Amino acid sequence: IKESSKTTVSAGNMDSYSIIGIVFTSFLMFQLLFHVVSPWFSAQVTSGFNKLSTQKKIEWNSRIVSTFHSLLVGFLCLYILFFDEATIADPLWGDPSVVQVNLAIASGYLLSDMFLIILYWKVIGDKFFIIHHSAALYAYYFVLVSGMLAYFGNFRLIAEFSNPFVNQRWFLEVLGYPKSSKANIINGVLMTVVFFIVRIAVIPPFYSHIYAVFGTEAFNRLGFAAQSAWIGCSGVLDVMNVMWMIKISKGCLRVISLIRKEKTNKYHQNGKLD
Template sequence: MGGNFGPTEQLLWPISVFSGIIMCKIVYEITGQISLSCFKGYNKLTKSQKIEWNNRGFSTFHSIVAAAVSFYLLVLSDTFKDENPGGLVVNRKSILSDAMFGISLGYFLTDMAMILWLFPSLGGKEYILHHGISMYSILMSLISGQAHIYILMVLFSEITTPFVNLRWYLDIAGQKSSTLYIYNGVAMFVGWLVARIILFIYFFTHLYLHFDQVKTIFPLGYYSLLIGPCMLAVLNVVWFKKILRGMIKTISRKRHEQ
C-alpha cells in the first residue's frame, strides 16, 4: 500500500476531492435559487428544512454522477472485464475511477460535516455509520489502487438516492397523498431491491468467484473488503424493510381513500 501515489495522483486526488466539495457548495446554492423561484412553498419552510432541502439537492446530483460513472466503468468500458488482459481485476483502475473516488470523498466529507453540525436533523447514527464506512473504503481503495471494481459497485447503489430525496420533498410539500408520491415509492422499492439487495448479492458472488485475486490485496484492505460491505449490506436490508413497510402502508391508505 502507498505505491499508488505517482505524479498524476499527486495532482488528481487533491483536485478531485476539492472539486467534490465545491460541487456540493455550488449545487446547494443552485438548489436554493431554483426552489425559491419554482416552488412557492420554499419560503414557508423553516431554516432547518431549507438547509435539508438544499442538502438533498447536492446529494441527488452526486448520486446521479456517481452511478453514471460507475455504470460506464463497470458495464460499458473494458476496464474490469474478465477477458481484458490487463492483469488481476482487483488491481485495475483508471484516471476516471480515481477522479470519481476523489469527488465522492469530497461529497461524503461535506455531507458528514453537515450531518454532524445539525445532528440529528439531517440523519441519525446510521447515516454517520454509512458515510464513515463509505469514506474509509473509498480512501483505502484510492491510496492502494486496489479493489476499484468493488468500490464502484457500491457507488452505483447511490442511484437509489434521488427516489429517497424525492419522497422527502413530496412529504415536505404536502404531497403524500399524490399519485407521484405512490409511483415514487414503488420506484424506490424496485430501485432499492435491484441496486442495494440484488447488486450486493452479485457483489459477494463476484468476490467469491475471484477470491484467489482478492487474497492478494494488502492485509488491511483485504479484511476491510470482507467486513465493510457486510455492514453496508445489513444497513441496506434494514432500510429495505422500512421502505417495504412504508410502500405497503401508503398503497393501503390510497385504496381506502378510493
C-alpha cells in the first residue's frame, strides 16, 4: 500500500524542468510588468503618476506588480481549496500538480520582488520583506521539489488577498487623498477586515489541521526537514502577520479618531455660527 501511494504521488508530481520553466517565466513576466506594463498602464489611468518622483514611481510600479500577483495566485488558491479534490482528500501527499503551478508562479514573483528590492534598496529596501520572501520560498521548495504538503502550501496563499488593499492605501496617499476622504476610509476599513480574515483568522484552523495530522504515518513520512520547514516557516510568517495586523489596526483607529475629531470640530463651529 505504501509503495502504491508513493507511485501515485510521483505520477502526479510535475517534473523539475516544467517547474523551473514556470518559475523563470513568472520571474520574467513580473519584471516586464514592473519595467514596462505598469509605467504605461499607470500613466493611462491617472495623470498623478507622471508627477511622481523617480523614487515614488519605483515603489508605485512595485505595488502594481504586487497587486497583480496577489489577485492572480489568490484566485488560483481559492479554486484549488474548493475544487482540487486530490489535495483536499490528502493534504499531505495528494496530487500536487495544480498547486505546484500556483506556487511556481508565486515563487517567480518572490524572486522577482527580492531582485527589485535589492536593486532599489535605498527606495524599497526592507529586511522584513527579505525574511518573509526567504521563509516562503524555503517552505514552497518542499512542495515544488517533492510534491508534499501541497494543500498547506496553497493554503498560505490566502494571505495574498490583503495586499491589494494595503497597496491601495499607499496609492491614495501619494496621490494626495486626505486620510479623512471617503476613498481612504472605505479602503482602510476593508484593508483591516480582509487582512484579519485572510492572515489572522485563518491561523487557528491552519494549526488545527497540523495538529490533526501530527504523528500520523503520512506526517512521519515527510521527514524532519519538511516538517520543520512547514511548521517553522509558518510560525515566522504568522508572527510577522500579527505584527503587521497590530500596525494596521493602529492606523485604522487613528483614521477613525481623526474623523471623529473633524466631526466634533465641525459641530462646534456650526454651533458657534448659529
